[in-house]
Amino acid sequence: VVWWGYMTRPATTETAASIGERELIRRLARLLPASDDMATGIGDDCAVLRVEGGSEDWVATTDPVIADVHFTADAPPRSIGRKAVGRVLSDIAAMGARPRWLFIDLVAPPDCPVAFLEDVYRGAEALAGRHGARIAGGDTATGSVLELHVFGIGSVPAGTAVLRSGAKPGQALCVTGRLGGSLEGGRHLEIEPRIAEGIWLRERGFASALCDISDGLLTDCRHLLECSGAGADLDLDAIPISEAAASASDERTPLDHALSDGEDFELLFAVPEERLDALSAAWPEAFPALPCTRIGTFTATPDVLRGRRAGEPFLPLDGDGYQHFVSAR
Amino acid sequence: VVWWGYMTRPATTETAASIGERELIRRLARLLPASDDMATGIGDDCAVLRVEGGSEDWVATTDPVIADVHFTADAPPRSIGRKAVGRVLSDIAAMGARPRWLFIDLVAPPDCPVAFLEDVYRGAEALAGRHGARIAGGDTATGSVLELHVFGIGSVPAGTAVLRSGAKPGQALCVTGRLGGSLEGGRHLEIEPRIAEGIWLRERGFASALCDISDGLLTDCRHLLECSGAGADLDLDAIPISEAAASASDERTPLDHALSDGEDFELLFAVPEERLDALSAAWPEAFPALPCTRIGTFTATPDVLRGRRAGEPFLPLDGDGYQHFVSAR
Numbered sequence: 001v002v003w004w005g006y007m008t009r010p011a012t013t014e015t016a017a018s019i020g021e022r023e024l025i026r027r028l029a030r031l032l033p034a035s036d037d038m039a040t041g042i043g044d045d046c047a048v049l050r051v052e053g054g055s056e057d058w059v060a061t062t063d064p065v066i067a068d069v070h071f072t073a074d075a076p077p078r079s080i081g082r083k084a085v086g087r088v089l090s091d092i093a094a095m096g097a098r099p100r101w102l103f104i105d106l107v108a109p110p111d112c113p114v115a116f117l118e119d120v121y122r123g124a125e126a127l128a129g130r131h132g133a134r135i136a137g138g139d140t141a142t143g144s145v146l147e148l149h150v151f152g153i154g155s156v157p158a159g160t161a162v163l164r165s166g167a168k169p170g171q172a173l174c175v176t177g178r179l180g181g182s183l184e185g186g187r188h189l190e191i192e193p194r195i196a197e198g199i200w201l202r203e204r205g206f207a208s209a210l211c212d213i214s215d216g217l218l219t220d221c222r223h224l225l226e227c228s229g230a231g232a233d234l235d236l237d238a239i240p241i242s243e244a245a246a247s248a249s250d251e252r253t254p255l256d257h258a259l260s261d262g263e264d265f266e267l268l269f270a271v272p273e274e275r276l277d278a279l280s281a282a283w284p285e286a287f288p289a290l291p292c293t294r295i296g297t298f299t300a301t302p303d304v305l306r307g308r309r310a311g312e313p314f315l316p317l318d319g320d321g322y323q324h325f326v327s328a329r
Numbered sequence: 330v331v332w333w334g335y336m337t338r339p340a341t342t343e344t345a346a347s348i349g350e351r352e353l354i355r356r357l358a359r360l361l362p363a364s365d366d367m368a369t370g371i372g373d374d375c376a377v378l379r380v381e382g383g384s385e386d387w388v389a390t391t392d393p394v395i396a397d398v399h400f401t402a403d404a405p406p407r408s409i410g411r412k413a414v415g416r417v418l419s420d421i422a423a424m425g426a427r428p429r430w431l432f433i434d435l436v437a438p439p440d441c442p443v444a445f446l447e448d449v450y451r452g453a454e455a456l457a458g459r460h461g462a463r464i465a466g467g468d469t470a471t472g473s474v475l476e477l478h479v480f481g482i483g484s485v486p487a488g489t490a491v492l493r494s495g496a497k498p499g500q501a502l503c504v505t506g507r508l509g510g511s512l513e514g515g516r517h518l519e520i521e522p523r524i525a526e527g528i529w530l531r532e533r534g535f536a537s538a539l540c541d542i543s544d545g546l547l548t549d550c551r552h553l554l555e556c557s558g559a560g561a562d563l564d565l566d567a568i569p570i571s572e573a574a575a576s577a578s579d580e581r582t583p584l585d586h587a588l589s590d591g592e593d594f595e596l597l598f599a600v601p602e603e604r605l606d607a608l609s610a611a612w613p614e615a616f617p618a619l620p621c622t623r624i625g626t627f628t629a630t631p632d633v634l635r636g637r638r639a640g641e642p643f644l645p646l647d648g649d650g651y652q653h654f655v656s657a658r
Contacts, residue, residue, distance in 0.1 A: 017439035111344050
């Protein structure tokens, strides 16, 4: 596409790369009016759709998985399908919802072997089926690289979807699993969406705000703060670090990996103070193989994210996770 | 992606291009189990999703719009957005459903101007809003060419979605509008999804089977026949030919254009014999600006599609519309 046929290029034209993914989404969302049948606007893990007279709300989201962006040439086809479905299931888990139906828009080069694509779909179907979701349709088209655009629908009892906006000062900030190194350890391809955990947290009132960690702990934490109008103080010594992050052989520390690496696909959530003891007691029984860790406390200073190591004062945390477009500059 | 890392390339490897889009979808769909909460399997314009205890069924579909495949470099950005939304709305119209929510997965090159993308979304929102649908979310990613993957959800009173499978021998085959030349005339960018017409046909019991014409009259007619287990005899002199098809300056006849050109986005449907008179009387009052034409009759010989000109015998129609992958070989 020749962009400049339609407008005179000024000296400082804003592009997708120059403003970054988050600002681009903000700009585009601004053009879209809100509606009575949407319980939440653009910006949560899923949109919450209201059905008149229904006992359930529906949550819906979409995620792309693109060759050379979300996976590399050596990724096994089943893992590509699994990742594409796993990203969407993780967004549905982040609403405390049950996944129901998935749709896949497939873009494939003409010379792509059918057997390869069949394995992609086998990986997609295996993960979807394990979580009770069905791939119910989609479409195919020709393109220069392999892409899967997965759309997912989940359901949740009406009015109970856990949004990003419910965190209050004084509430605990908790996280499932161990963070960082998903690229180095290959876990970004072997997503385990926290469906059962998200439903469990919602049903028992343990989470007042909830999101998944897809862009990195700090970035997704900032999303929670922005939506909730709160701040947060992190206890950096408490952050659970994955084995892959601990053994990563680059110049970044294991903590840096845990704070900034994308694609952990763990749950990050706010716990009301009065539910914290009950959560601590019940979690290990419900999910013995998966840690759940308190890593901080929400504060009353909007958008201020700070961290401290033992015995040191709180300092502002300015690092960030992966943003599309900016990284591609 | 290096396909051949995963398998030994045999002398005759099947690729997406070698088997074509329809067969590829058939192969992939075969890997996906059916489910009780899906009223129809893969192969209709939309999937029909059953909600327990709900008074409405939901229909859902997804469509890609990709630079150099679905639009060319000179397409105005608003038209690109309109086409992306229009294709999905047309699929929803083809179930007799009301469109509700849309989601857009946007892929854009990093150097794509923000103002261009904003115009794409303005075009998308304008058409969606005109038909009562809301763009409720989506995602963005970096890619080499501009792509919009639009997912749409519509609703329909429970059990009333008009499928492709309901045509019976003796029923009339009808079509809205005039066919052919959508590329030459630019109408492929200015889609007018037949939402009101689809709902009207469903509510009044005028359509026992329904689809939209996106791949060309003959191809989509064959889809109806395959799903319904019927055949059809076309009256070639009755086929309504668009002005663009009539004045196209290539070696193909206007009728060839009308039979084979893709992206008409008109409705093709089966009318029960006993409803035909009522339809003829009511249509011009309801939609005075849009023709509705009987072009043939369904027969009892499965998958046999024939046509005749006045005074000649019926002959088999072997032409086909556009198929992705095959055309890109």
